[in-house]
Amino acid sequence: xxxxxxxxxxxxxxxLPAAPHAEDLAVLQYTGGTTGVSKGAxxxxxxLSTNLQQSRAWFTGLEEGKEVFLTxxxxxxxxxxxAAMNFPVSIPGxxxxxxxxxDVKAIVRAVATHRVTMLPAVPAIFNAILNYPKxxxxxxxxxxxxxxxxAAMAEDVLRRFEELTGSRIVEGFGLSEASPVTHMNxxxxxxxxxxxxxxxxxxxxxx
Amino acid sequence: MEPRSxxxxxxxxxxxxxxxxxxxxxxxxxxxxxxxxDTVAVxxxxxxxxxxxxxxxxxxxxxxxxxSVSRVTPVWPSSFPTSADGNRLxxxxxxxxxxRHDESTVHAARAGASVVGRRVPRRGRHRFPxxxxxxxxxxxxxxxxxxxxxHPGLHALSAxxxxxxxxxxRRPAASGAGSARARGCTTS
Numbered sequence: 464x465x466x467x468x469x470x471x472x473x474x475x476x477x478x479l480p481a482a483p484h485a486e487d488l489a490v491l492q493y494t495g496g497t498t499g500v501s502k503g504a505x506x507x508x509x510x511l512s513t514n515l516q517q518s519r520a521w522f523t524g525l526e527e528g529k530e531v532f533l534t535x536x537x538x539x540x541x542x543x544x545x546a547a548m549n550f551p552v553s554i555p556g557x558x559x560x561x562x563x564x565x566d567v568k569a570i571v572r573a574v575a576t577h578r579v580t581m582l583p584a585v586p587a588i589f590n591a592i593l594n595y596p597k598x599x600x601x602x603x604x605x606x607x608x609x610x611x612x613x614a615a616m617a618e619d620v621l622r623r624f625e626e627l628t629g630s631r632i633v634e635g636f637g638l639s640e641a642s643p644v645t646h647m648n649x650x651x652x653x654x655x656x657x658x659x660x661x662x663x664x665x666x667x668x669x670x
Numbered sequence: 671m672e673p674r675s676x677x678x679x680x681x682x683x684x685x686x687x688x689x690x691x692x693x694x695x696x697x698x699x700x701x702x703x704x705x706x707x708d709t710v711a712v713x714x715x716x717x718x719x720x721x722x723x724x725x726x727x728x729x730x731x732x733x734x735x736x737x738s739v740s741r742v743t744p745v746w747p748s749s750f751p752t753s754a755d756g757n758r759l760x761x762x763x764x765x766x767x768x769x770r771h772d773e774s775t776v777h778a779a780r781a782g783a784s785v786v787g788r789r790v791p792r793r794g795r796h797r798f799p800x801x802x803x804x805x806x807x808x809x810x811x812x813x814x815x816x817x818x819x820x821h822p823g824l825h826a827l828s829a830x831x832x833x834x835x836x837x838x839x840r841r842p843a844a845s846g847a848g849s850a851r852a853r854g855c856t857t858s
Contacts, residue, residue, distance in 0.1 A: 468727065476729035485692050508694035515698065516691060523683045528706040549695060552711070555702035555721055560714045577713055652681040661676035667687040 485509040492541050494639035504541075510642040514545055515553040517663045521647055522608060522633075525581075530556030531605075533579045535564040535588065541639040542612055546583035556581065567591045571601060578605035582630070586616040589624045589632070598627065606630040608650065612637065618656040635660055699725055 483489070489511055491503035519525065532551040536543030551558045559577045561569050564584075571592060573579065589611065592598065609624070609632040621632050633650050636659030637643030648660035677686045693701070699721075702711070707722035719727070 471727050471730040474730045476726050483694050483696065485694055487694075489695055509690075509692075511695050512693050512698070513690060516688060520684055520688050523681065528709045549698070552695075552702055553698045555698075555706050555709060555711065557710045558712050560712060573713075649679055649681045649684070653679050661679050662674075664680075664685055665671070665687050666690045667671065 483508055485512065490544070492544070492639045492642070493539075494541070504640045504642075506639075506642045511545065511549060513666050514642045514644055515549055517666070518545070518550055518644060519553060520664055522581075522650060525554055525556075527554060528556070530554055530581050531577055531579045532556050532558050532581045532583070533561065533570065533574060534558040535561035535570055535573075536583060536585070537564065541643040542583070542585075542637070545643060546610055546612070550583075551581075564588060565591075567595050571595050571598070571603075574603050574606060575601050580605055580607045581610075582606050582608070583610040583612075585613045586611055586620060587614075589616065590620050593620060593623055593627065603628045609633065610635060610647075612644075615657045621656050633660075634658065696728075699728065 485508050487508055488505055489508045490506050492506050493501045494504050495501045530551070532547060534543070534547040534551070536547045538544050538548050548558065557577070559573045559579060561573055563569070567588075570588065574582070574592075589609070592603075595601075606628040607630050609628075609630050611621075611632055611634045616632065616634055621634075624630070625632060631650055633648050634654070634656065635644055635647035637645050644663060646659040646661060647663055648654035648656075648658065654660065671687045674686070680686065702709075703721045703725035707725075708720050710718050711721040711724040712719040
C-alpha cells in the first residue's frame with residue numbers, strides 16, 4: 464500500500480499553470496439516470512460554482528470555519544461531490560470522511576465524536592441511524608441541518624430523526640446535469656415532507 | 671426579477687435571485703486556504719488535514735500530469751482503500767460515448783486503467799484495443815502495461831502515483847528485473 468501523502472510530498476507545490484476559466488469544463492459527471500447507458504454530463508466550473516452559491520444562500524446561518532460536514536455520500540456521484548465535498552470547501556467547513564456509507568456504526572461514531580453539524584445523506588442513512596442500537600443514548604445533538612435527496616423521505620423517519628437530533632431536515636431534488644440541485648424545501652418555514660420542495664434562487668449576473 | 675409563486679415559501683433572508691460570484695472550484699479551495707488555512711478540512715479516522723495542507727497537496731499533485739492526460743480517476747482520494755471500487759465503477763461507467771475520449775480511451779478504462787490518455791501516442795496504438803485475455807490475467811499487470819504504453823514519457827514519480835492509484839492484488843509485488851512492476855514503468 465502506497466501512502467499518497469508521502470508520494471506527493473516528494474514534489475514541490477506548484478499551483479496550476481493556468482487558472483481554469485469559469486466556462487471551462489470541470490467534470491464529466493457520469494450519470495446513468497433510470498434508462499440506458501451512462502452518459503458523461505459536461506459540467507463547467509460555473510455550473511458547479513453556481514450550485515454552491517445557491518446552496519449557500521439557501522442554508523442561512525452557516526458559520527465560516529465552524530461547520531462540520533459528514534462526508535459519507537460517495538464523491539463520484541453528483542450529490543456527494545457537491546453536497547459533501549464542494550459545498551464544505553466553499554464555506555469552508557470540516558469534512559469527516561466515511562468510506563462506506565453503509566457503515567452505520569462509523570457514521571454514528573463520527574457524528575458523535577466530531578460533533579457533525581451538517582449532514583447530507585439519503586433517506587436510507589437517516590433511517591439506519593434511527594434504527595442503530597441504543598441510539599437514544601448517543602449524543603447527536605450537534606447536528607443542526609440535514610439535507611436529504613435521491614428519494615422521498617417517510618414523514619415518520621423525518622419527524623423521529625429531527626426529534627432525536629434537534630436538527631432540521633431539508634429535502635431536495637436535483638439531477639447530475641444540473642450539477643445537481645434544482646429544488647429544495649425551505650430550511651425554516653413551510654415545507655412539505657416527501658416532496659422535492661420549490662425551485663432554488665436563480666442566478667442573475669455574471670457569466 | 672419577476673415574482674414567482676414559490677418565492678413566498680422562501681424563508682426570510684433567502685433572495686429569489688443571487689448575484690453570481692465568478693469563482694471556479696479551485697478558487698474556492700484557494701480562498702478557504704487563504705482565509706481559514708488552519709481550519710481542519712478533512713478528518714479521516716485519526717488523520718487530519720488543514721485547508722492549508724490540503725491546498726499544498728493539491729498543488730503538489732496537480733501539475734505533475736502532462737497536458738495530454740485527462741484524468742478520469744475515481745474522485746475518492748486515491749490512498750483510500752476504496753480505489754478498487756472506484757476503478758470498477760469507472761470500468762462500468764465508461765462504456766458509452768465518453769465525451770471527448772476516443773475509442774482507445776474507453777478500452778483503456780474498461781481494462782481497468784484509472785488514468786487514461788486523451789491522445790494516444792502513435793507507437794502505443796497497436797496495443798489497442800486491449801484484449802480481454804490481457805486484462806483477465808492480472809488487473810494490476812494490465813494497468814501497468816497500459817500506462818506504460820499510453821504515457822511512456824511519464825517520469826518516475828507520476829508512474830509511482832499511477833501505480834498507487836490502481837487496484838492491485840493483495841500479494842506483495844515480486845522484486846527483480848523480471849517483475850511486472852519493473853517492466854511496467856522503468857523502460858521507455
